[in-house]
Amino acid sequence: MTHGICGLGRMGAAMAERLLAQGVDLVVWNRDPAKAAPLVAKGAKQAESPAALAAACDTVITMLYDAAAVEQVYSGPQGLLSAAPKGKLFIEMSTIGPEAILSLGQAVAAAGADLVECPVGGTIGPAREGRLLGLVGGSADAVALARPTLAHLCRRVEHAGPLGAGARLKLAVNLPLLVYWQALREAMGLVSDLSMTPEQLADLMADTSGACMAVKHRAGELAALLAGTGEPGLAFEAKGAAKDLSHMVETASAQGQAMPVTAAARDAFIAAAAGPIAGRDAMTITALDWAALRAARR
Structure with a gap:
């Protein structure tokens, strides 16, 4: 199974390092492509766009700054949802408000894919060590699909309820x-x-x-x-x-x-x-x- 990460800021890059260390086949994308270079040197593949990343991956993690960035990466030109992602799993790990998550959930569902939200507690060190606290929202079936991936990153995964519950x-x-x-x-x-x-x-x-x-x-x-x-x-x-x-x-x-x-x-x-x-x-x-x-x- 191939995973992807969109967003290689401090936390996204640390999570990517963790997944690579766990032997995960990983594709990465960032608005500034230069940030992907250290991860490519460690074995990741680099996608030219979110759409290209989604096409190459079964599970896609997004770790972005705010709701505007999330909207752009998912629904903008060459966004994740433009890649016909039916059947794929998206794990949104940014800290955004519950209303933004609910709106994203509707867009992902309309594309035939599954969405789990998992904002996290913890900083860069715990991310590299797989010791984050995962605060999860989503359907039971989608969360079950996401758990093996989240197990690489989190010491504890708490399913709080439907989409929006994790954000709150x-x-x-x-x-x-x-x-x-x-x-x-x-x-x-x-x-x-x-x-x-x-x-x-x-x-x-x-x-x-x-x-x-x-x-x-x-x-x-x-x-x-x-x-x-x-x-x-x-x-x-x-x-x-x-x-x-x-x-x-x-x-x-x-x-x-x-x-x-x-x-x-x-x-x-x-x-x-x-x-x-x-x-x-x-x-x-x-x-x-x-x-x-x-x-x-x-």
Whole structure:
């Protein structure tokens, strides 16, 4: 069975490396063809278009930035669905809103193919090691078809329900972490005038009942960030955090649920990602005001 991956950003490329390491026959495509070169060197084949990839593969994985990119790759000129994909399986792993997944599901079904959504929890390291958390939506039959592929990539596959359920579960999984980074930014502001070193503060915050797993694992990176001596690795780009928070608020609003805390975090990330933390990890919002506040209070 031949697999394909469309989208070779950090996560897509890491998943492609994992599949190649597992001996999977793999075809890859990316809008920037140069990103495929390292994977071709490891044994992947390169397709000239999404349509060509779909024609060559039984199962197609897509890992793209947003709903607009997903729409273009599936339904645009030379898109996946232009290749008469009847009987093929598509596994959409991007983080997009549930409405976009439902719309995509209709398009894929009309083409006679199956769609499973599987946005994931985890970053590049877990992707390379097959330790992602798969948050799946789709019919039971389609999910059964996808499980052998997902087993290469995920330590746990959670079937949440029909299409759209995986997208909602992914937003729920991401929400506490993203709100936490903004909350930690505000917490750091409360103690910016203390004589404690950044290392002491980071260690203490990681040891509290309110700390999330991310800060417990990344306390050293947080200390270096506060001290101005290091930049955290790019695990979750701030722009992506702003996008996901926007999806969270929109999805909740459609369900009649108010999300004032999440909306405030969304606004903070939108502003920061457009300026001082553009292109940086979402964690960097925690130190956005730190140096200025510390200098002003001393």
